[in-house]
Amino acid sequence: MMNIFLYLFSIIPFIFFFWFALLSIFEKEIQASIRSFALAIIVPVILQAFAYIDIPLVNYIMVCLIFLVILVLGLSFIPIQKHDRQTENSDFRIDERDTMFSRKEITQSPEKSATYYKANPHNLRLDKVWQQKPGLMNPASSMYHPLAFAAADASFFVIEELKQSVQPEPAKTQIQKSNQEFTSFIKTWSKKLGAVDVGICKLKPQHLYSYRGRGKVYGELVQNNHKYAIALTVEMDKDYLATGPSAPTLMESAQQYLNSGSIALQLTKFIANLGYNARAHIDGNYEVVCPLVARDAGLGEIGRMGLLMTPNLGPRVRIAVVTTDIPLLVDERSYDHSVHDFCQICKKCADVCPGKAIPFEPKKEIHGIKRWQINQERCFTYWCTSGTDCGRCMSVCPYSHPDNLLHNMVRWGIKHSWLFRYFALWMDDFFYGRKPKPKNQSPVNS
Ligand code: SF4
Ligand code: SF4
Known part of the structure; x- marks a missing residue:
């Protein structure tokens, strides 16, 4: 039972990170593609390794960790809002x-x-x-x-x-x-x-x-x-x-x-x-x-x-x-x-x-x-x-990523969940870098 659960749970991160890696190649985001390829392999391998460990305590900790990840991800997508409201009533005109x-x-x-x-x-x-x-x-x-x-x-x-x-x-x-x-x-x-x-x-x-x-x-x-x-x-x-x-x-x-x-x-x-x-x-x-x-x-x-x-x-x-x-x-x-x-x-x-x-x-x-x-x-x-x-x-703004399904899912999360904003920022820093370097990929630079 545990093995089937771990097997199924391994497929989800593999598909997600593999998709992300391919998309990143297409977007010429080298760091993001390397990191997501690595995660597409490492995460399922770790999960599968636990399937062969027959120690009840280890299995128990593993199940708890998986549920914790699901809980955090689930909470991130629940629309919890926290607004920094603005004052915008001004007749001021810029010269x-x-x-x-x-x-x-x-x-x-x-x-x-x-x-x-x-x-x-x-x-x-x-x-x-x-x-x-x-x-x-x-x-x-x-x-x-x-x-x-x-x-x-x-x-x-x-x-x-x-x-x-x-x-x-x-x-x-x-x-x-x-x-x-x-x-x-x-x-x-x-x-x-x-x-x-x-x-x-x-x-x-x-x-x-x-x-x-x-x-x-x-x-x-x-x-x-x-x-x-x-x-x-x-x-x-x-x-x-x-x-x-x-x-x-x-x-x-x-x-x-x-x-x-x-x-x-x-x-x-x-x-x-x-x-x-x-x-x-x-x-x-x-x-x-x-x-x-x-x-x-x-x-x-x-x-x-x-x-x-x-x-x-x-x-x-x-x-x-x-x-x-x-x-x-x-x-x-x-x-x-x-x-x-x-x-x-x-x-x-x-x-x-x-x-x-x-x-x-x-x-x-x-x-x-x-x-x-x-x-x-x-x-x-x-x-x-x-x-x-x-x-x-x-160029580096996390909102500037291309208009496609993956990035629009992230933008949706940012728009609807206060908690997801922290998660999205952490992911953006991890995959693209906190201070990404300028790229050399336009025709006039080659
Ligand atoms: S110097 Fe460059 S990065 Fe800084 S505000 Fe001006 S355009 Fe933006
Ligand atoms: S703070 Fe972040 S999201 Fe806001 S404009 Fe700057 S880079 Fe973009």
């Missing part, structure tokens, strides 16, 4: 002039620099640090790769061209359809164009920057009276991102800014063709703070690294937004507190961040909102050193 790209742009204008640093003297010392570094996409930067940098520059060049067309003139005649028909068409077509997810919310004042910080409109008050905001996400390639902070991550970043921007632009023109106002918010030409819009449109939550954490790809996405007055149906915000709870214990992004820009501490109240805030100056200083936009934090 785009305080963002790093704006502060980089004004280095070309002594007048703007003088005005900005007069109003923000505390940023002058901080900005002198990254201004000493080679800079983004600079040949003197530490991750310089002539082909990858040229490729990224080509993507940014096309984005630059697109920026001129973010707000097409609406047609004179309006097409009348129901909110349902417009919404359904926009969502279906966006996904056909390459978006992984699309959500809609009402545009709120706090989604908008207070003042523009880039280009010819620098210093202008942001005024956008559109009623709705459509947020869409596109996936960033895991292999390219895994090389971060090396050059392929910059290529992928630029490519997905372009892809998301191009979808947003097509949607904008489509809406204008129907006779309604619309504006695309794409890389370098935003009136809105994209992660805030995407969160309120039900696409995810904002985690420790300050990025949108989506349910199936984590932070491994780029976002674009379209604001419009075409009649639409809005989505419910998801309020997934499990993301905040998991970020509370995980801290993997903070551990690997080469710029030491991600906080280890609990959330703090900033402008009326309890949240984590990265140190943007430190992050940007690292970018100006490496020449790339790094992405190390995104």
Whole structure:
């Protein structure tokens, strides 16, 4: 009886770990595949060895241990929740002039620099640090790769061209359809164009920057009276991102800014063709703070690294937004507190961040909102050193694993069970490493 029990109990870990090992090979996760192959052999062998030991006390201890494992695993999957609730009621609007790209742009204008640093003297010392570094996409930067940098520059060049067309003139005649028909068409077509997810919310004042910080409109008050905001996400390639902070991550970043921007632009023109106002918010030409819009449109939550954490790809996405007055149906915000709870214990992004820009501490109240805030100056200083936009934090995040059955089962457990979050984190560290090294697996690195 005992032998049959042990035999059956050996099959389950063998199948699970063998499956995991094969999947890890496919995902190019060498450490995870070696460890899961080893477990696929070791666990059944140990269990079978006990079948040949005929000492009642040993058998008794073995049965107790097996039941303990089943009990812990079972408890992990029972939906026990523990929420770190947030305060999010704030009318605060971010001034785009305080963002790093704006502060980089004004280095070309002594007048703007003088005005900005007069109003923000505390940023002058901080900005002198990254201004000493080679800079983004600079040949003197530490991750310089002539082909990858040229490729990224080509993507940014096309984005630059697109920026001129973010707000097409609406047609004179309006097409009348129901909110349902417009919404359904926009969502279906966006996904056909390459978006992984699309959500809609009402545009709120706090989604908008207070003042523009880039280009010819620098210093202008942001005024956008559109009623709705459509947020869409596109996936960033895991292999390219895994090389971060090396050059392929910059290529992928630029490519997905372009892809998301191009979808947003097509949607904008489509809406204008129907006779309604619309504006695309794409890389370098935003009136809105994209992660805030995407969160309120039900696409995810904002985690420790300050990025949108989506349910199936984590932070491994780029976002674009379209604001419009075409009649639409809005989505419910998801309020997934499990993301905040998991970020509370995980801290993997903070551990690997080469710029030491991600906080280890609990959330703090900033402008009326309890949240984590990265140190943007430190992050940007690292970018100006490496020449790339790094992405190390995104790459190692346990939510960033591919969208497949195994990883979705883990995400399901994280979402539904407080206890499972600890188990999932332990597993992630064991199989992938607490501080995984950047990988060298994209075509441009080979
Ligand atoms: S790495 Fe961990 S702490 Fe950082 S965002 Fe991802 S889940 Fe949160
Ligand atoms: S992009 Fe790099 S430097 Fe910036 S926060 Fe993420 S890991 Fe740190």
